[in-house]
Amino acid sequence: MTDFETRAVHVAQAPDELTGAVMPPLYLASTHRQDSVGVHRNGYEYSRVANPTRDALQEALANLEGGKFGFSFASGIAAEDAVIRATLKPGDHVVLANELYGGTYRLFNKIYREWGIEFDLADLNDEASLRAAIRPGKTKLVWIETPSNPKLTVFDISLTSRVAHEYGALTAVDNTFCSPYLQRPLELGADIVVHSTTKYLGGHSDILGGAVVVSDAELAEQFKYLHFALGAVSSPFDSWLTHRSLKTLAVRMDRHQQNAAAIAEFLVKHPGVAEVYYPGLPTHPQHELAKRQMHGFGGMVSLRFAGNENGSKAGTAEAIRFAQALRLFTLAESLGGVESLVNHPAEMTHSSAAGTPIEVTGDVVRLSVGLEGINDLLSDLKQALEANR
Ligand SMILES: Cc1ncc(COP(=O)(O)O)c(C=O)c1O
Numbered sequence: 001m002t003d004f005e006t007r008a009v010h011v012a013q014a015p016d017e018l019t020g021a022v023m024p025p026l027y028l029a030s031t032h033r034q035d036s037v038g039v040h041r042n043g044y045e046y047s048r049v050a051n052p053t054r055d056a057l058q059e060a061l062a063n064l065e066g067g068k069f070g071f072s073f074a075s076g077i078a079a080e081d082a083v084i085r086a087t088l089k090p091g092d093h094v095v096l097a098n099e100l101y102g103g104t105y106r107l108f109n110k111i112y113r114e115w116g117i118e119f120d121l122a123d124l125n126d127e128a129s130l131r132a133a134i135r136p137g138k139t140k141l142v143w144i145e146t147p148s149n150p151k152l153t154v155f156d157i158s159l160t161s162r163v164a165h166e167y168g169a170l171t172a173v174d175n176t177f178c179s180p181y182l183q184r185p186l187e188l189g190a191d192i193v194v195h196s197t198t199k200y201l202g203g204h205s206d207i208l209g210g211a212v213v214v215s216d217a218e219l220a221e222q223f224k225y226l227h228f229a230l231g232a233v234s235s236p237f238d239s240w241l242t243h244r245s246l247k248t249l250a251v252r253m254d255r256h257q258q259n260a261a262a263i264a265e266f267l268v269k270h271p272g273v274a275e276v277y278y279p280g281l282p283t284h285p286q287h288e289l290a291k292r293q294m295h296g297f298g299g300m301v302s303l304r305f306a307g308n309e310n311g312s313k314a315g316t317a318e319a320i321r322f323a324q325a326l327r328l329f330t331l332a333e334s335l336g337g338v339e340s341l342v343n344h345p346a347e348m349t350h351s352s353a354a355g356t357p358i359e360v361t362g363d364v365v366r367l368s369v370g371l372e373g374i375n376d377l378l379s380d381l382k383q384a385l386e387a388n389r
Contacts, residue, residue, distance in 0.1 A: 004064065004180075004181060004250060005250045005251075007060075007063050007064060008060070008064060008181075008246050008247055008248075008249055008250060009247045011059060011060045011063045011064075012024075012055070012056035012057070012059040012060050012063075012243075013056065013060070013243070013247075024052075024053075024056060026053055026236060026237065026240045027051055027052045027053045027236055028236050028237070029047065029051075030046070030047045031045075031046050031047065032044040032045055032046070047233075047236070048227070048228060048231050048233055049227075049228050051233075051236050051239070053236040053239045053240050053243070054072050054233060054234060054236065054239040056239075056243055057070070057072050057234070057239040057240075057242055057243040057246075058070035058071060058072050058211075060243055060246055061180075061195075061201075061211050061213055061246075062213050064180040064181075064246065064249075065175075065180045065184055065185075065186060065193050065213040066180070066184045066186050066187050067186045067193065067213040067214055067215045068214070068215045068217070068220070069213065069214050069215070069217075069219075069220035069223070069224075070211060070212070070213045071211065071212045071213075071220075071223045071224070071227055072197070072209060072210070072211050072233065072234040072239055072242070073209065073210035073211065073212070073227075073232050073233065073234055074208065074209065074210065074232045074233060074234055074235070074238075075196070075198065075208050075209060075210050075232075076103075076176065076194070076195060076196025076197070076198055076199075076209070076210040077103055077104075077107065077196075077210065078210050078232035079194050079195065079196075079210030079211055079212050080104055080107055080174075080194055080210070081107065081232065082212060082223055082226045082227075082230070082232065083141075083172050083192055083194050083212060084107070084108075084112055084117070084141075085222075085226055085230075086219060086222040086223055086226060087140055087141050087170055087172070087192070087219075087222075088112075088117050088140055088141060089117075090115055090116030090117065091116055091117075091138070092117055092118075092138060092139075092140045092141070093117070093118045093119065093120070093135045093138040093139045093140065094108065094117060094118070094119040094120075094139065094140070094141045094142070094143060095119070095120055095121075095122050095124075095130065095133045095134060095139055095141075095142045095143070095164075095169075096108060096119055096120070096121050096122070096142075096143045097121070097122070097123075097124045097143065097144045097145055097146070097148065097153075097155050098121040098122060098123050098124075098357070098358065099145070099148035099149075099151055099153045099358060100143070100145040100148055100149065100174070100358060101145060101149040101174070101176075101349070101350075102345075102349055102350035102351065102352045102353040102358070102360075103349075103352065104143070104145065104174065105352070105353055105356065105358050106352045106353075109356065110352075118138075120133045121133070121357055121358070124142070124144055124155040124156065124159075124160045125153075125155055125156055125159075125286065125289075127159060127163060130142070130159075130160060130163050131163060134163070134164075134167050134169065136167055137168075139164075139167055139169045140168075140169050140170065141164075141169055141170050141171075141172060142160055142161075142163075142164040142169055142170070142171045142172070143171075143172050143174070144157060144160055144171065144172070144173045144174065144185075144190075145173070145174035145176070145177075146173065146174075146177070146178075146183075146293075147177050147178070147279055147290070147298065147300065148177075149176075149177065149300075149345075149349070149350075149366075150277075150300075150302050150343070150345040150349065150350065150360060150364060150366040151277050151302055151360070151364065152177075152277040152278060152279055152284075152298075152300060152301075152302055153277075153285075153286065154279050154284075154286035154289050154290045154293065154294070155286075156286075156289055156293070157171070157173055157183075157185050157188040157189065157190055157293060158188045158189050158293075161188065161189030161190050161191070162189060165189075170191040170192060171185075171189070171190045171191050171192070172190065172191065172192040172193075172194055173185035173190045173192070173193055173194070174194050174195070174196075175193050175194070175195055176194075176195050176196045176199050176200070176336075177199075177200075177298055177300055177335075178200075178294060178298055179195075179199075179200040179201055179249060179253060179336075180193075180249075181249050181250050181253045181295070181296075182253060182257075182294050182295050182296045182297075182298055183293065183294045183295065186213065186214075186215055188293065191214065191216065191219070192212060192213075192214050192219065193211075193212065193213040193214075194210070194211070194212050195210060195211040195212075195213075196209070196210055197209035197210055197211050197234075197242050198210075198334060198336070199334065199335050199336030199337075200249065200252070200253065200256075200299075200335075200336035201242055201245060201246060201249065201336075202238075202241065202242050202245050202336070202337075203245040203248070203249065203252055203336060203337060203338060204241075204245060204337055204338055205334060205337035205338075205339065206241065207238040207241045207242055208238065209234045209238050209239075209242055210234075252338065252371065253296065253298075253299065254296075255371050256298070256299025256336075256369055256370070256371065257280070257296050257297055257298055257299050258374075259299065259369045259370070259371070259372075259374050259377060260278065260280070260297070260298065260299045260300065260301050260367075260369040261278070261280050261297065262374050262378070263301050263367065263369055263374075263377060263378065263381065264276050264278035264280060264281055264301050265281075266378055266381065267301065267303055267381070268281060268283075270385055271306075272305070272306055272318075272385050272388055272389065273303050273304070273305065273306065273385070274303075274304045274305055274306040274315070274363075275303065275304040276301065276302075276303050276304075277301070277302040277303065277304075278297065278300075278301045278302075279294070279297045279298065280297030280298075299336070299368065299369045299370075300335060300366065300367070300368060300369070301366075301367045301369060302345075302364055302365065302366045302367065303364070303365055303367070304319075304361075304363050304364050304365075305318035305319045305322065305363045305365070305388075306318070313362075315361070315362065315363025316346070316361075316362030316363050318363070318388050319344060319362060319363050319364065319365045320344060320362075321387055321388055322365060322384050322385065322387065322388055323342045323343075323344045323365050323384075325383070325384035325387035325388075326342050326380055326381070326384045327380055327383070327384075328340060328372060328376055328377060328380040329341060329342040329367060329377075329380060329381075329384075330342070331343075331344075333348050333349055334368070335366075335368035336368060337368070337370065338370050338371045339370045339371075339372070340367065340368060340369055340370035340372060340377060341367070341368040341370070342365060342366070342367055342368075343365070343366045343367075343368070344362070344364075344365055344366075345360040345364055345365075345366055346359075346360050346361060346362040346364065347362070349366070
């Protein structure tokens, strides 16, 4: 099996041996009978250690990311937490891309700083800025989220990984906005891929999950141990739903990005919109990098409002009015589901970043473009923009 779409449907999904059921069963058992003391059937003993449904998902995730080992977690943040624990110890230093999800920043800024892990932010597209932020001997990890949340800045995974490796640091990439269908960081030189599977991989806004994929066996041992020792594993039912969703990932992503491209082109021409952030637009500052690094431009579009400079109150008022005037786009956190969502990052997903260097101004609105008909989506955007006039 070579095609992504074929692997998404078939990897770790062979019909059930016992009954021939085309869909393998969902194993809800928390524990497994031992044939004699310490003799486990196919390695299964207790669900925190391993569960057949979770194992199937993990195998599929690793395969689709082009890695060797996959780990499925209870949330994206739990997966990120495992990456930190697997790669860092007190006294170590991390370089973070200077745009990223507020919850990731919070993890470093509020939780791990107190445990002695230091960090600096850097513009990872500027090699000099990255090199200046690295503390030789102390920097053990460089963290990239690309495209970034919410302003869709694209960071260069190959360049960052090459520079990080020169200093003996690992590179972790949050691939949530792309999914492996659109971007495979391990193939570009990264060491660790992390996901909030709550988003495109789950795809239907009905699960909470995270994932880590690596190719290095020693790193994989660490994640396996953290799974077992800390227990932030995904439940069998969430694992099953996520695996089910992987099968339609390619077709969903195709439609997400087709709709998103049409919306970005519409917004860019609208006089009420000051700026549109979408990597597929030729005017996007990293459009050429996005073409090289990604296999498509994704389903997320953000915009900034006019009448406002530097996030002034007028821009914020327009952004909030617009977000609340949308009818088909639901005002909600999260992204990557079949339904379109609108989010006001400054007060929703990135509220914890207020007053920090990654603060998002109030004039920005983020759209997660769903699979609805494009005419309905465009009509909704038009009427909401009218509300601002
Ligand atoms: C880019 C990104 N990474 C990680 C997370 C955290 O994932 P979760 O909410 O599944 O814990 C999010 C959540 O919004 C996200 O947008």
